[in-house]
Amino acid sequence: MRVLFCSFIFLFTVLTGTAGNGLDRNPDVIKLESKYSLDLITDSFDGGDYAQRWAYWTTPDSADSVAFREFMVVFANEWNKYPVAWIKVNNLQKIAFVKNLTVSGQQRFAMPDPYDETLYYDIEYLIYGSEYVSEMIHHEFWHMIEEQNFGTMYFKSTVWCSFNRAGFRYGNGGSDAYTDGKYVDGEHTKLGFVTNYAMYGEEEDRGEVYCWFFTKRTWNLLNAWIIEDRILKNKFDWMLDFMETRVPEMDRAFFEKMNSQD
Known part of the structure; x- marks a missing residue:
């Protein structure tokens, strides 16, 4: 039993x-x-x-x-x-x-x-x-x-905002893109922004710039755009410095190598 x-x-x-x-x-x-x-x-x-x-x-x-x-x-x-x-x-x-x-x-x-x-x-x-x-x-x-x-998660940076054109105002946050009935997908439709979504919030803008460092397609586009887009170049430099300051190996060479293998 x-x-x-x-x-x-x-x-x-x-x-x-x-x-x-x-x-x-x-x-x-x-x-x-x-x-x-x-x-x-x-x-x-x-x-x-x-x-x-x-x-x-x-x-x-x-x-x-x-x-x-x-x-x-x-x-x-x-x-x-x-x-x-x-x-x-x-x-x-x-x-x-x-x-x-x-x-x-x-x-x-x-x-x-x-x-x-x-x-x-x-x-x-x-x-x-x-x-x-x-x-x-x-x-x-x-x-x-x-x-x-x-x-x-909603840091307000006077330095970051100073990169944008005078008078620009972000939206009310990323959640509005789901509900306002106005959101349309788009990439680099406005100087200084990698996507339309980036304009919905300062934190979303940084999130979009950050994530574009990590895939080959977006990295290549980002580097092509910053040649003439001074606003976006400033944001690119801010983000790269932010990462490299905290983890020194995450420099431009790190991302170049990563995205040449992707």
């Missing part, structure tokens, strides 16, 4: 999935956790107070293993571009991979929670293409970086 009871417990554990969804066994998850000393969360978790207040998400299950594997190929390719020192100096601790992510009721690819040092990414967004996902992986990390270095 004792043997039968133990066998039943083992079978119950397997059938009810108490061992989790198994996504933590993904090779890219294991390698990234080891390399960067990060906690990559693939299963159910509560999240911090900020996330609980503003966000909603569901947990991927074993049926999402193919989608998760495909997402992790893109994610690992982008994340491995970072020096270990860059992650350490910005104090990121956790990355949560979720589904059906909403922030304040708006569907989102990602959400930074700088108070719990956690980044959330929705694995289902590959339907919008790997190029979009690749860029936004970095953009969303910028918001964590901004809070870590300036104490807020």
Whole structure:
């Protein structure tokens, strides 16, 4: 009877999935956790107070293993571009991979929670293409970086704003792009801005400039535009100096090499 009871417990554990969804066994998850000393969360978790207040998400299950594997190929390719020192100096601790992510009721690819040092990414967004996902992986990390270095995700910099033309005013934040009915995708339609989205907020402007350093297409465009766009050149120089000051290896040569291999 004792043997039968133990066998039943083992079978119950397997059938009810108490061992989790198994996504933590993904090779890219294991390698990234080891390399960067990060906690990559693939299963159910509560999240911090900020996330609980503003966000909603569901947990991927074993049926999402193919989608998760495909997402992790893109994610690992982008994340491995970072020096270990860059992650350490910005104090990121956790990355949560979720589904059906909403922030304040708006569907989102990602959400930074700088108070719990956690980044959330929705694995289902590959339907919008790997190029979009690749860029936004970095953009969303910028918001964590901004809070870590300036104490807020909405830092107001007189230096940064001085780069813009006199009289320019940013919008009311990136969330308005989802709701104002006026947003149109576009790249470098206005001097000083890599995208139309960058004009929605000072923090979004920096996030867009930052993420454009990390993919070959955007890096090449950025470097072509700053030849004649003095405003954008100033923002480029500010961002490069910001990174290099904190992690010296992240100089122009670092990005040239990275984007020649991408």
